[in-house]
Amino acid sequence: MAECEYGTELMNPAEASGSIGTATEKARPPMFESRLREGLSGEARLFRDEPMARRTTWRVGGPADWLVEPAQEADLAWVVRVCREERVPLLVLGRGSNLLVTDAGFRGVVVALAHPLWQRVEVVGDRIRSGAGARLKAVACVARDAGLSGLEFLEGIPGSVGGALRMNAGAMGSCTFDVVELVRFMTMDGQVEERSAREMGARYRGCDGLRERIALGAVFRGRPAAREEIQERMRQYSERRWATQPAAPSAGCVFKNPEGLAAGRLLDELGCKGWREGGARVSEEHANFIVTEPGATASDVLRLMARLRSHVQVERGVNLEPEVQIVGEGAEAWVCWKGD
Ligand SMILES: Cc1cc2nc3c(=O)[nH]c(=O)nc-3n(C[C@H](O)[C@H](O)[C@H](O)COP(=O)(O)OP(=O)(O)OC[C@H]3O[C@@H](n4cnc5c(N)ncnc54)[C@H](O)[C@@H]3O)c2cc1C
Missing domain, CATH: 3.30.43.10 (Uridine Diphospho-n-acetylenolpyruvylglucosamine Reductase, domain 2)
Incomplete structure (x- = not known):
């Protein structure tokens, strides 16, 4: 019990x-x-x-x-x-x-x-088998220790394997499904199945095959390489991240990049850095990050997101789509623009 x-x-x-x-x-x-x-x-x-x-x-x-x-x-x-x-x-x-x-x-x-149980990460030849609950950092470190390259970009994304599959999380020019070979998932009937990565319907910051399914784990594929080389790449990625992202509580990039544009640059050009609603503020380090202060509420974040969206719409005619997933009672009020 x-x-x-x-x-x-x-x-x-x-x-x-x-x-x-x-x-x-x-x-x-x-x-x-x-x-x-x-x-x-x-x-x-x-x-x-x-x-x-x-x-x-x-x-x-x-x-x-x-x-x-x-x-x-x-x-x-x-x-x-x-x-x-x-x-x-x-x-x-x-x-x-x-x-x-x-x-x-x-x-x-x-x-x-x-x-x-869901956090196991193991090496099988040049593949890495991981549970959906494992941290991406753990997967990247196991790959490095096994001399497998290609997964370095996962190191600084603070999510789990399940969340990265669902979001097709990416950084430094790579995304999760570039390095995934197989996904194990549960259907809403409780059946466990496995599918190859290309059958999962992955796209930019989303995966249609996981909208109504629960990822249980994945098999990642790496390329044999020298450990020192992999470690050096991870160090460079981490340095780049710390130089451009805030340390305060956030959810990473709030909006997806519109076709051919960087949402962060757009918001920066429009002078949005430092904009505030209650305890939520647009980061000075990165305009596509909203950071929260103690006492902030979800409504503060939502109001700030709405202001940013309408400003970009009015000034540039661009419709910013949220990358973050908005859930919970009352989320319907934001349904026209909540994440997918
Ligand atoms: C400081 C910071 C930096 C970030 N940098 C990046 C970045 O560089 N690139 C990037 O892409 N993202 C980045 N993010 C966003 C985030 O880390 C990624 O989207 C990550 O993949 C989310 O994983 P999670 O486990 O936290 O998922 P959650 O936030 O818990 O969930 C996200 C979505 O995935 C679904 N989900 C979670 N687990 C499963 C599962 N097992 N099966 C099916 N669906 C599931 C949830 O229902 C939800 O819809 C950053 C966030 C922060 C805070």
């Missing part, structure tokens, strides 16, 4: 239920939690009213009704099944480095592949 933990902001269950509004009641079918818990293994963890600010790099956002950390594929299949049968929304969370959860929080179940 999985333990149930309460987020510190709602330690008292009575207080927790007292704070639930109509929409929340609707998203909590009777007995849902006990049903959810009864099919989980003893190692799985179940949290209730888990503050998403703690699990996202922007450090803002309200609670998820439930958060599950499955300890085996059967746990995950169970969560998928119960959510489907009870019609409760399900969200997969990686390291939360490309995610904005609204202040009202997420009405449903968040699944986080945080258990060590």
Whole structure:
């Protein structure tokens, strides 16, 4: 039986239920939690009213009704099944480095592949097999230690393998699917399948094949090279990153680059650096980064994003599309421009 933990902001269950509004009641079918818990293994963890600010790099956002950390594929299949049968929304969370959860929080179940099972990274010849919960940095370091080149660009992207597959994350002229050979995933029927990378529908900052599926892991391919050479490239990439990006909490680039343009340069040219809404501010180091200060809210970030978008639209006639994924109660209000 999985333990149930309460987020510190709602330690008292009575207080927790007292704070639930109509929409929340609707998203909590009777007995849902006990049903959810009864099919989980003893190692799985179940949290209730888990503050998403703690699990996202922007450090803002309200609670998820439930958060599950499955300890085996059967746990995950169970969560998928119960959510489907009870019609409760399900969200997969990686390291939360490309995610904005609204202040009202997420009405449903968040699944986080945080258990060590999902974080294994192993070398098989010139291939690297990794769980979806592994950090990209870990994959890059294992590749370096094995003398496999091509994965150096992953080092500074603060996400998980699952999030990088879903976003086709990229840097320094390469993207995730350039180096992925195979993806293992779970369908919303709880079936586990494997597909070659080219069957996954990867594109610039997205992967259609994972919109309705959960990535469980991937096989990466590297090219044999000298370790020192790989290490030197990683050092250069890291130096470049630290010279151009802020250290304050952010979610990386907020907007995708429009065709033939760099969103950051556009925002910089239009004088947006330093623009502020509450505790959210456009970084002085990189105009496509919004950084947050203690006390900032998701609404501050959303208002600032809206201002930036409309300014670019008015001044240049360019429609900026968010790269960050916007989820949670009330996200529909931003639906015309939330990430995909
Ligand atoms: C300082 C900083 C620098 C960054 N630099 C870069 C960069 O250079 N290049 C770049 O591309 N991005 C960058 N990012 C953004 C971010 O790190 C990447 O998009 C990363 O791939 C997101 O991974 P994650 O695990 O944090 O995903 P999350 O933010 O947790 O989730 C992102 C999306 O992926 C989905 N998802 C997560 N796991 C899975 C899974 N297992 N199966 C299916 N869907 C899943 C989520 O539901 C969500 O829709 C940066 C972010 C920060 C904070």
